[in-house]
Amino acid sequence: MPEIGPNTRLRTSPFYTKTLEAGVTAFSPYNRMLMPVSYGDPVAEYEQLMHGVSMWDVGVERQVQLHGPDAAKLAQVLCVRDLSRCKIRQGMYVPMCDHDGVLINDPIVLKLADDLYWFSIADNNILLWARCVAAERGFNVEVTEPDVSPLAIQGPHAEDVVASMFGEQIRHLKYFWFDDAEIDGIRLKIARSGYSKQGGFELYLMDSKHGSKLWDLVREAGKPWHISAGYPNPIERIESGLLSYGGDTDNHTNPFEVRLDKYVDLKLDNQVIGISALRAIAEKGVKRHQLGIKLHDSEPGPGHALWYDVYHNEQKVGDMTNGAWSAKAGCTIGFVLIDRQHTAGDQVVVHKENKEIAGTLQTLPFF
Amino acid sequence: MPEIGPNTRLRTSPFYTKTLEAGVTAFSPYNRMLMPVSYGDPVAEYEQLMHGVSMWDVGVERQVQLHGPDAAKLAQVLCVRDLSRCKIRQGMYVPMCDHDGVLINDPIVLKLADDLYWFSIADNNILLWARCVAAERGFNVEVTEPDVSPLAIQGPHAEDVVASMFGEQIRHLKYFWFDDAEIDGIRLKIARSGYSKQGGFELYLMDSKHGSKLWDLVREAGKPWHISAGYPNPIERIESGLLSYGGDTDNHTNPFEVRLDKYVDLKLDNQVIGISALRAIAEKGVKRHQLGIKLHDSEPGPGHALWYDVYHNEQKVGDMTNGAWSAKAGCTIGFVLIDRQHTAGDQVVVHKENKEIAGTLQTLPFF
Numbered sequence: 001m002p003e004i005g006p007n008t009r010l011r012t013s014p015f016y017t018k019t020l021e022a023g024v025t026a027f028s029p030y031n032r033m034l035m036p037v038s039y040g041d042p043v044a045e046y047e048q049l050m051h052g053v054s055m056w057d058v059g060v061e062r063q064v065q066l067h068g069p070d071a072a073k074l075a076q077v078l079c080v081r082d083l084s085r086c087k088i089r090q091g092m093y094v095p096m097c098d099h100d101g102v103l104i105n106d107p108i109v110l111k112l113a114d115d116l117y118w119f120s121i122a123d124n125n126i127l128l129w130a131r132c133v134a135a136e137r138g139f140n141v142e143v144t145e146p147d148v149s150p151l152a153i154q155g156p157h158a159e160d161v162v163a164s165m166f167g168e169q170i171r172h173l174k175y176f177w178f179d180d181a182e183i184d185g186i187r188l189k190i191a192r193s194g195y196s197k198q199g200g201f202e203l204y205l206m207d208s209k210h211g212s213k214l215w216d217l218v219r220e221a222g223k224p225w226h227i228s229a230g231y232p233n234p235i236e237r238i239e240s241g242l243l244s245y246g247g248d249t250d251n252h253t254n255p256f257e258v259r260l261d262k263y264v265d266l267k268l269d270n271q272v273i274g275i276s277a278l279r280a281i282a283e284k285g286v287k288r289h290q291l292g293i294k295l296h297d298s299e300p301g302p303g304h305a306l307w308y309d310v311y312h313n314e315q316k317v318g319d320m321t322n323g324a325w326s327a328k329a330g331c332t333i334g335f336v337l338i339d340r341q342h343t344a345g346d347q348v349v350v351h352k353e354n355k356e357i358a359g360t361l362q363t364l365p366f367f
Numbered sequence: 368m369p370e371i372g373p374n375t376r377l378r379t380s381p382f383y384t385k386t387l388e389a390g391v392t393a394f395s396p397y398n399r400m401l402m403p404v405s406y407g408d409p410v411a412e413y414e415q416l417m418h419g420v421s422m423w424d425v426g427v428e429r430q431v432q433l434h435g436p437d438a439a440k441l442a443q444v445l446c447v448r449d450l451s452r453c454k455i456r457q458g459m460y461v462p463m464c465d466h467d468g469v470l471i472n473d474p475i476v477l478k479l480a481d482d483l484y485w486f487s488i489a490d491n492n493i494l495l496w497a498r499c500v501a502a503e504r505g506f507n508v509e510v511t512e513p514d515v516s517p518l519a520i521q522g523p524h525a526e527d528v529v530a531s532m533f534g535e536q537i538r539h540l541k542y543f544w545f546d547d548a549e550i551d552g553i554r555l556k557i558a559r560s561g562y563s564k565q566g567g568f569e570l571y572l573m574d575s576k577h578g579s580k581l582w583d584l585v586r587e588a589g590k591p592w593h594i595s596a597g598y599p600n601p602i603e604r605i606e607s608g609l610l611s612y613g614g615d616t617d618n619h620t621n622p623f624e625v626r627l628d629k630y631v632d633l634k635l636d637n638q639v640i641g642i643s644a645l646r647a648i649a650e651k652g653v654k655r656h657q658l659g660i661k662l663h664d665s666e667p668g669p670g671h672a673l674w675y676d677v678y679h680n681e682q683k684v685g686d687m688t689n690g691a692w693s694a695k696a697g698c699t700i701g702f703v704l705i706d707r708q709h710t711a712g713d714q715v716v717v718h719k720e721n722k723e724i725a726g727t728l729q730t731l732p733f734f
Contacts, residue, residue, distance in 0.1 A: 003393040003405075004371030006672045008614040008689060009490055010395060026370040028377060029396035032490075032613075038370075099502035104495065123376055123399075125492040128471065132496060135466035135640075136503040145618070246399075247375040251512070273502075305373045322375060 001026075006034060013059025014149050014211025022229035030060035030123045036231045043327075045230045049198055053157035054230035055218050058195070058202070059149035059211075064107075064119040064126050070139035075109060075117045077137070078130060080255065080274055082265040086111045091176035091191055095255040095263050096126070097274030101281055103253050104129065106245045106260070108193060110178060120150065122245035133273065147208050152193075152232075153218060154200035157225040162201045165221045166190060170201075178204070183217060186210045195232045197240035197365075234303055235324045238333055241292070241365030248290070248321040248335055250307075254278065256286040257337060259364065288337050291344060292366055293320060295332040296358040300325035304352075310336050310359075311349045317342055320350050320359075326366070333366055368393075373401060380426025381516050381578025389596035397427035397490045403598045410694075412597045416565055420524035421597035422585050425562070425569070426516035426578075431474075431486040431493050437506035442476060442484045444504070445497060447622065447641055449632040453478045458543035458558055462622040462630050463493070464641030468648055470620050471496065473612045473627070475560060477545060487517065489612035500640065514575050519560075519599075520585060521567035524592040529568045532588045533557060537568075545571070550584060553577045562599045564607035564732075601670055602691045605700055608659070608732030615657070615688040615702055621645065623653040624704060626731065655704050658711060659733055660687060662699040663725040667692035671719075677703050678716045678723075684709055687717050687726075693733070700733055 004027050006012045011033045013019075019036045026038035036057050039045060048054045066074050076083050079094045086092050088111050096105040096119075105126050107119040119126060131143045153161055163170050166181050170190065173179060178191035181203075189204035205214055219227060237244070243258055255264050255278070266282060268275045293310075304323035309316050318338025326333045338361070342348065346361045371394050373379045378400045380386075386403045393405035403424050406412060415421045433441050443450050446461045453459050455478050463472040463486075472493050474486040486493060498510045520528055530537050533548050537557065540546060545558035548570075556571035572581050586594060604611070610625055622631050622645070633649060635642045660677075671690035676683050685705025693700045705728070709715065713728045 001370040001372055002391055003368040004395065005368055005393070007395055007404075008611070008672065008674060009397070024369055026372070028371065028374055029399075030376070032396075037374075098495070098498055125495060128465070128492060129495055129499060131465055132499040133503065136500065244375070305375065307375060 004034070010034060013057050014205060014208035015057040015059055015151060015215050018212050018215040019057050019229065024229070031062045031121065033060045033062075035060040036229070038231070039229055042235070045228075046233055046235050048228050049155045049196060049230055049233050049236055051156065053153060053155035053161055053222055053225045053227045055215075055222065055227055056152040056154060056229075056231050058152045058232065060123075061120050061150045062127075063146055063148040064121055064130055065144050065146045066117045066119070066130065066141050067144070068115055068141035070134075070141040071115045071117055074130065074134050074139050074141050074143075076268075077133060077271055077273060078119075079109060080265065080268065080272060080278060081263045082268060083109065083111075088113060089178055091120075091178060091193060093176065093263060095260045097255065097278065099273055099277060101254045101274045101277030102251065103245065103249050103255055103258070103260075106243065108176060108191075110189075110191070118146075118148070124246065147206065149205045149208055149211065150202040151205060151214060151218065152195070152200060152202045153222070153227075154194045154196045154230070155198050158200035160225055161218070161222045161227060162190065164224075165217065184213065186214055195242060196236050197242070198236065234322070235326055238322055238324050238335065239326055239328060239366045244322065248337065253337070254281055254286070256281065257288045258290045287340060288318065289340050290364065291336050291338060291342075292362045292364045293334050293336045293348070293350070293359045294329060294362060295323070295334070295350065296360070297332050298330070301332060304334060309351045310338055311351060312342060312346070317348065320352075329366060335364070336361065371401070377401060380424050381572060381575035382424040382426055382518060382582050383578075385579050385582040386424050386596065391596070398429045398488065400427045400429075402427040403596070405598070406596055409602070412595075413600055413602050415595050416522050416563060416597055416600050416603055418523065420520060420522040420528055420589055420592045420594045422582075422589065422594055423519040423521060423596075423598050425519045425599065427490075428487050428517050429494075430513055430515040431488055431497055432511050432513045433484040433486070433497065433508050434511070435482055435508035437501070437508040438482045438484050441497065441501050441506050441508050441510075443635075444500060444638055444640060445486075446476060447632065447635065447639060447645060448630045449635060450476065450478075455480060456545055458487075458545060458560060460543065460630060462627045464622065464645065466640055466644060468621045468641045468644030469618065470612065470616050470622055470625065470627075473610065475543065475558075477556075477558070485513075485515070491613065514573065516572045516575055516578065517569040518572060518581060518585065519562070519567060519569045520589070520594075521561045521563045521597070522565050525567035527592055528585070528589045528594060529557065531591075532584065551580065553581055562609060563603050564609070565603065601689070602693055605689055605691050605702065606693055606695060606733045611689065615704065620704070621648055621653070623648065624655045625657045654707060655685065656707050657731065658703050658705060658709075659729045659731045660701050660703045660715070660717070660726045661696060661729060662690070662701070662717065663727070664699050665697070668699060671701060676718045677705055678718060679709060679713070684715065687719075696733060702731070703728065
């Protein structure tokens with residue numbers, strides 16, 4: 001397999017040298033940075049996440065900071081979900097759309113103060129987008145990328161690790177809410193958050209020069225629970241039905257197609273980018289939807305690096321957008337983005353590398 | 368070195384399988400695609416480019432297409448260079464800025480018709496940017512990413528190869544101009560262009576399913592001149608003083624700092640994004656400028672993956688933004704982005720991985 005390393009267009013996270021020490025074997029770019037995507041034993045890493053606790057360098061989740069008198073106004077204009085009920089120290093999962101209602105990101109929006117927001121973003125240049133909107137509309141707000149890099153602690157013992165570091169009160173933190181913390185002089189925000197359904201926290205490091213120190217502190221604190229280095233796990237996220245923006249979406253995907261209906265508030269003002277387009281789409285009816293698929297195979301194969309065509313009666317009806325062998329399911333599972341008339345229980349055929357593999361559609365999540 | 372491979376957020380170019388066959392050993396992401404950056408022997412590849420002919424998969428140079436009644440208006444608004452003299456079938460090298468005059472790209476803008484433009488972009492999401500501007504200003508224009516992927520042929524024998532494929536008239540094509548062509552049923556645009564100073568062409572493939580076939584046709588036609596697979600060459604581009612957007616620039620860089628003054632037309636209308644900010648910068652005076660640097664070393668070292676601090680009298684005065692061993696120069700050469708009072712001939716010190724290396728500033732290009 002060809003190699004990848006940092007270059008001047010591809011930055012390292014503050015935890016980079018520690019991930020090398022921990023034996024990282026593969027990276028994928030994400031927001032122009034290197035994100036660990038393997039430490040060599042995917043099954044062991046999956047088990048660790050499901051039954052123990054895992055620590056992930058997710059410094060690639062960059063923050064886009066809105067600061068100033070018009071920060072709240074800009075935040076709302078960028079989001080098709082109503083932010084008016086968002087409290088200080090609360091985070092919200094939010095779809096962002098372009099003017100045509102196409103999904104361009106699905107960040108966690110963190111409200112730090114009435115005039116200060118962070119968008120903790122998926123893989124796309126939202127800094128550029130937010131600056132453009134702010135400037136075009138003449139808003140009085142500064143849009144920057146602060147020196148903030150999340151480190152995730154995920155799995156059933158994540159709370160034990162975090163409580164042992166920061167105190168028992170952290171167990172009362174509500175989902176997506178966050179708080180200030182400090183350890184050994186390192187300032188952090190701690191959020192109950194993370195890209196898995198196994199529970200956990202994200203430590204928002206606010207000074208990249210302390211990356212190695214924070215990594216070591218977490219590793220040390222996690223020893224009683226045998227913590228190890230992992231990464232956002234493709235098997236678990238598929239089993240749990242978590243969306244990957246850019247992985248499961250294309251340049252035409254709207255939020256309704258990928259199960260984000262409940263995060264769209266169609267009554268929002270027309271100033272909100274994409275909201276009038278989404279109203280029109282909702283009225284006209286959505287063409288595709290996202291479902292799970294179980295392939296009729298019986299042996300582990302490689303994960304999916306491409307979208308594969310999905311057929312029904314010799315006609316292409318959709319795409320299989322991800323896939324991984326699930327021991328729990330006993331087959332390869334994945335998501336499809338498929339014409340709306342095909343629903344759970346339907347049989348389809350996936351064209352994968354010159355093979356035709358039968359599959360059954362089902363609702364998400366798998367477990 | 369950790370591995371990289373395609374995934375659903377990281378696309379392959381139409382020439383991908385052919386680059387694997389040709390023995391690609393490393394990729395870097397660029398515009399969310401895999402760009403070959405090594406075939407294992409950088410010196411041989413450099414020699415090939417300097418004295419023979421080399422073929423490069425630069426499918427990562429995506430096109431942002433503007434089409435419709437307001438295409439010309441949008442194109443101009445996005446560019447701080449005057450496009451009014453650009454003829455059909457002409458390309459122009461153009462700085463693009465945000466509203467603060469910060470460089471966000473340096474594409475070749477190709478005018479295909481009065482209502483049809485392609486921006487052949489460097490590494491940034493200009494599709495998102497252009498769509499935002501068009502929508503915010505209510506322009507009547509469609510902004511899309513067409514199925515277009517350039518294959519570069521570079522080096523002193525590039526013209527021979529291209530003439531042998533498409534006819535002798537191609538020798539009269541002017542720099543950055545392009546023409547329609549067809550070979551074996553494959554439709555192309557051919558431009559005299561490319562990211563080197565050794566001369567050459569880019570074949571704009573307009574249907575990705577013909578990628579392998581086009582690659583083979585070029586390889587076959589290039590045999591008399593011993594063509595081989597290469598990639599935008601870091602040694603040559605540094606020797607020749609070519610800018611790498613995102614590599615040599617940061618989130619504050621304006622065009623004046625990186626020798627793009629002659630491509631900025633300050634008399635343009637205020638509707639042009641960034642032009643009023645650039646006028647203010649020009650009036651106030653630019654703080655940094657880009658120069659070459661020759662390090663006082665005498666043995667080849669690895670290329671630069673990071674920016675390194677540049678010191679003068681114990682004070683940080685700039686950054687060394689790239690670097691490569693140049694046999695021609697007999698030392699490591701690179702670019703600095705440095706306070707304006709430091710000029711060619713000055714001695715500085717580069718702090719590189721705990722070493723202090725003396726260097727002499729000089730004008731660009733090196734050769």
